[in-house]
Amino acid sequence: MDRKVDLTRNNTWIASLKLPILEQVSLAGRTTWKIGGPARWLLQPRSITELQQLLAHWPDGLPRLILGGGSNLLVDDNGFTGVVLELRRYLNRLELLSGHPDDEIVQIRADAGVDTRSLAHFARQNGLSGAEFLGGIPGTVGGALRMNAGAYGSDIQALLSSCEVLDTQGQRHTLTVAEMGMGYRSCGIAQDWLFVSALFSLRRDDPQRIRERMRSLNRQRREAQPLRYPSAGSTFKNPPMGAKAWQWIERVGMRGAREGQAQVSEQHCNFLLNLGGAQASEMRRLIEHIRSRVWQSGSVELALEVKIVGSEGLLSD
Ligand SMILES: Cc1cc2nc3c(=O)[nH]c(=O)nc-3n(C[C@H](O)[C@H](O)[C@H](O)COP(=O)(O)OP(=O)(O)OC[C@H]3O[C@@H](n4cnc5c(N)ncnc54)[C@H](O)[C@@H]3O)c2cc1C
Numbered sequence: 001m002d003r004k005v006d007l008t009r010n011n012t013w014i015a016s017l018k019l020p021i022l023e024q025v026s027l028a029g030r031t032t033w034k035i036g037g038p039a040r041w042l043l044q045p046r047s048i049t050e051l052q053q054l055l056a057h058w059p060d061g062l063p064r065l066i067l068g069g070g071s072n073l074l075v076d077d078n079g080f081t082g083v084v085l086e087l088r089r090y091l092n093r094l095e096l097l098s099g100h101p102d103d104e105i106v107q108i109r110a111d112a113g114v115d116t117r118s119l120a121h122f123a124r125q126n127g128l129s130g131a132e133f134l135g136g137i138p139g140t141v142g143g144a145l146r147m148n149a150g151a152y153g154s155d156i157q158a159l160l161s162s163c164e165v166l167d168t169q170g171q172r173h174t175l176t177v178a179e180m181g182m183g184y185r186s187c188g189i190a191q192d193w194l195f196v197s198a199l200f201s202l203r204r205d206d207p208q209r210i211r212e213r214m215r216s217l218n219r220q221r222r223e224a225q226p227l228r229y230p231s232a233g234s235t236f237k238n239p240p241m242g243a244k245a246w247q248w249i250e251r252v253g254m255r256g257a258r259e260g261q262a263q264v265s266e267q268h269c270n271f272l273l274n275l276g277g278a279q280a281s282e283m284r285r286l287i288e289h290i291r292s293r294v295w296q297s298g299s300v301e302l303a304l305e306v307k308i309v310g311s312e313g314l315l316s317d
Helices: 012-017 048-056 116-125 132-136 141-147 207-224 245-251 280-298
Strands: 022-026 038-043 064-067 073-075 080-086 094-096 105-111 160-166 172-176 194-204 262-264 272-274 307-310
Touching: 012 048, 048 160, 048 194, 073 280, 094 116, 105 116, 116 132, 116 141, 116 194, 116 207, 132 207, 141 194, 245 280, 262 280, 272 280
Parallel strands: 038 080, 064 080, 073 307
Antiparallel strands: 022 038, 094 105, 105 194, 160 172, 160 194, 262 272
16 A cells, blocks of 8 residues: 555646545544544545546545445544545436426436435425335435445335446446346445446326325334434344344344443444444444344344445445
């Protein structure tokens, strides 16, 4: 790893783009867990072309992290030593694609930085059904594609037609949903490729009925989930067979367990809460403690749903 790379010095690459370079930016402030140290640098690309230029001239050895809404990330207490690419500031356009008024299926194009809840409301306002479950999932379209975010029997794969990605050289590719290898909270596209936009196919329906479905799902969510404290939603994936992750955590007696200011929620054991000022190290200890207890108890390996960000990039995939 070349530790001499400095984004602000001798970089005609970045100077030519005239892109503001933010330095020492708090990542705790940009994640829903409210945990983690600063990013050495943060860039907010203003267009896909600008992103392509950035990737095409990326210095060797300079780590980068793609940040969506930060709702599935646990960032190291020492922060991240590379460049965070934050898409939501500028790449956040939603567009209804015109079709025939009698078409039952209508398409929406969304930039990767669009808030997933805005996508759900945009679909509702346009009388389009299929995205209701996204109304309660924080984050961005890019993060939802990477995670194949889902709830209440659906996931983003179910409404996706195709998406546009940039490879590590900044080359643009259009992929069909079949080419994306999506599974339960996973996507087969290389971790360092970057989603820039997606095309969704939704079905016409009565906006009032869509609104009612969204309200009902949000009510269920509020009743089941501890939304008062910062979290990243479900911490672990459900094992492929048998009991769900929360049931395992309960079974091994860890409901309410604490490590410093990190706590297993009493209400929903798969939510780990930041009670205020929790450190990433405390959260990771709690995670490891749960995993080892579940392993000892049932030889079940709880896989992480959340992504852990170390000082030089993602530690988990
Ligand atoms: C209260 C709460 C409830 C939740 N409920 C649910 C739920 O019901 N269902 C569910 O599935 N999840 C849920 N989550 C988890 C989280 O909201 C989802 O995983 C979400 O889709 C993550 O999106 P994000 O934009 O915040 O991604 P981030 O957390 O910013 O990033 C997650 C991963 O995606 C990558 N990524 C982000 N943008 C891009 C991009 N443009 N191109 C390539 N990679 C990218 C990141 O590098 C990282 O690896 C919940 C979280 C919270 C806090």
